[in-house]
Amino acid sequence: MRLAADAMPTVGALFERYWPVIRNRISPGTARGYASAWRQRVGPSFADVPIDQITTLDVERAFAMWSGKRSTKVDALAVLSQVCQVAIKGRLIPVNPCAGVDLPRMQDDDPAARALDWPEVTRLLDVLPASGPYRRFVLGMLYTGCRLGEVAGLRVSDVDWETRTISVSRTASAGANGELVIGPTKGRRIRLVPLADPFVPVVVEASEKKGPHDWLFPGPRGGVLNSQNLSRALDWKNVRGQVKTFAPGEPPLHWHDLRHTALTLMFRAGLSAPDVQAVAGHSTLQVTQRYADTRRDAARRATEALSSFFAPLGLSDPEGGEAEKRASDLGI
Structure with missing residues (x-):
């Protein structure tokens, strides 16, 4: 310069x-x-x-x-x-003034809170078409934990039937002018995601009459799906409230929440944190641990233990009485 x-x-x-x-x-x-x-x-x-x-x-x-x-x-x-x-x-300035910016402290995100539970997954399946490319695409996100662009970028040849895995090496998205752009994944690494039994018939159906380099989950005309045309086709803005709602001020259900769902379910299925990290493609284990739901698990264990501990005291008696006397005798 x-x-x-x-x-x-x-x-x-x-x-x-x-x-x-x-x-x-x-x-x-x-x-x-x-x-x-x-x-x-x-x-x-x-x-x-x-x-x-x-x-x-x-x-x-x-x-x-x-x-x-x-x-x-x-x-x-x-x-x-x-x-x-x-x-x-360009040797115009010696240091980056943005490097020393102190950002306001924020509460950590809780992606597990965005995840769907089993009844909500059932409602999701109910609002989707009974069959077809749009349903297969959404199931691709739900079963693999891939990002939307990563599902869009899968090719038939990415499926390894021998190892029952799918290779995730690219993302497909719309460019600034609407053109198709094929690029690396967010982590810029190739990773493998599992091909679970319930997902097998979906992938088999998606692969029928296709060559190895064809898109695995294209739209009905063979084109690459993105969040805009997928949402438009499924009337997502109007039906997502039937699947899951959030408190006032929080954003509504997003497609990315299906990734949160998949990763949370992997922990509930018994996968270790390093395994989930490898499947998710996270750069650090700390990011993965946010999906472990360990705080809720600890609270549930505490609820059971404290309920058993307090049960003999009868402290749930709304009128007090003998329960209050027993508590007094125990020095509570």
Whole structure:
């Protein structure tokens, strides 16, 4: 990057010039989120500011004032950080001002709380078509724990009938202009997911009359499904409330919650945390442990133990009386 000594570029100029470089580092879905974050937050805040004039406090102030959910604000911070990294490589600034930003503390997400229980899984199956490509696609997410784009990217040849596994090596999604983009998985690693007995007939049906390189779970016309056309075909916005509802202020049921469901069920089926991590493709065991539901298991065990302990005391008597006297005798 060659610039005159007095020609320090603005954040907007750097973004416009090097957006192709930034986009090349990330997945198509992430790129769409970053582009939106630039238009709605980063650009209005910093586009006209010379890159060497931005301080960490400026970034923290902008983060506090940006609208939207925390995740969308984090996307905006990531976009700005990428631009600053470009400036560092161009020797325009010595350090990234985004690196020292203190984000507000948030309660950890609980993906297990987003998972469907058995009655909810049954309701999901009831709202789906009785057969056909859309039902097979949704079952693909539910049985494998794959992300939606990963299911869309599966080919017939990815199924290994000898080992009863499916190789997950790519994701298929729509690009910025609606074009099909084939890329690596989020973790950029190939992994294997199980082919459980109930899922076998679904995969057999999906593979019929197809070549090894054909899509395993395409739409009815053979094209790749994405969240938009899948939701539209199933009228998902109107029927998902029949499957599971959440408290006011929480987002409604998402397709990604089927991944949460599958990983939670794997723990309930007895898989170890390292096994679930390998199937899920998580980068760390800490991420996987969030699905283990250990807090609920501990609470259930505590409920049984405390119920047995307190039972002789008769403390459930709403009128007090003898129960109150017995409690007093015990020094409670």
